Amino acid sequence: MTAYLRGFLGCLVLALAITSHASELIVKVGEEKPLKLTAEDLELLPHQTVKAKDHGGLEAEWTGVPLYQVLQQAGLRLGDSLRGSALAQYVLVTAADGYRTVFAPPEFDPRCTDDPVILADAVNGQSLDTAQGSFRIVLPKERRHFRWVRQVVKIDVLSAR
Numbered sequence: 001m002t003a004y005l006r007g008f009l010g011c012l013v014l015a016l017a018i019t020s021h022a023s024e025l026i027v028k029v030g031e032e033k034p035l036k037l038t039a040e041d042l043e044l045l046p047h048q049t050v051k052a053k054d055h056g057g058l059e060a061e062w063t064g065v066p067l068y069q070v071l072q073q074a075g076l077r078l079g080d081s082l083r084g085s086a087l088a089q090y091v092l093v094t095a096a097d098g099y100r101t102v103f104a105p106p107e108f109d110p111r112c113t114d115d116p117v118i119l120a121d122a123v124n125g126q127s128l129d130t131a132q133g134s135f136r137i138v139l140p141k142e143r144r145h146f147r148w149v150r151q152v153v154k155i156d157v158l159s160a161r
């Protein structure tokens with residue numbers, strides 16, 4: 001009984017360790033110090049809710065933080081600074097399964113567009129499930145869903161040369 005309990009507690013601790021590890025997002029803007037965000041850190045930032053159809057065509061309410069705010073916190077300069085060589089920057093989003101996709105900063109800079117790009121942590125008032133991961137990119141205006149990256153674990157801002 002005691003051994004069983006110990007085994008159970010061991011599994012629980014391991015599961016918690018894996019879950020908390022999986023929920024960390026690393027955001028690296030050029031040579032800036034990487035920003036590490038847990039799900040709890042993201043919760044503290046101002047959220048926005050958007051309506052969007054999922055891949056199956058069902059309308060849902062996605063809640064999260066506008067991506068540009070997370071990137072600005074990690075050191076990305078938008079607005080008036082987005083000019084000249086800064087326009088050769090690209091944003092590489094990597095998921096836990098190795099899926100990757102890129103964005104360009106003007107696609108989510110509010111000085112350039114009204115179309116939201118959300119780093120979502122909830123849908124219809126519920127936290128995202130394990131298939132979605134702790135963080136998912138949501139693009140309500142994009143007709144294809146290939147950039148709705150699930151299980152986002154890393155975001156790099158790089159410069160094309």
Ligand SMILES: Nc1nc2c(c(=O)[nH]1)N[C@H]1C(S)=C(S)[C@@H](COP(=O)(O)O)O[C@H]1N2
Pocket residue numbers: 054055056095096097099145146147148149150151
């Ligand atoms: N991590 C990850 N995100 C991903 C993908 C993937 O393979 N891995 N596929 C993309 C594609 S092509 C589509 S159509 C949608 C599907 O979203 P769904 O799984 O919620 O239906 O997820 C996108 N996000």
Ligand SMILES: [Mo]
Pocket residue numbers: 145146
């Ligand atoms: Mo897809």
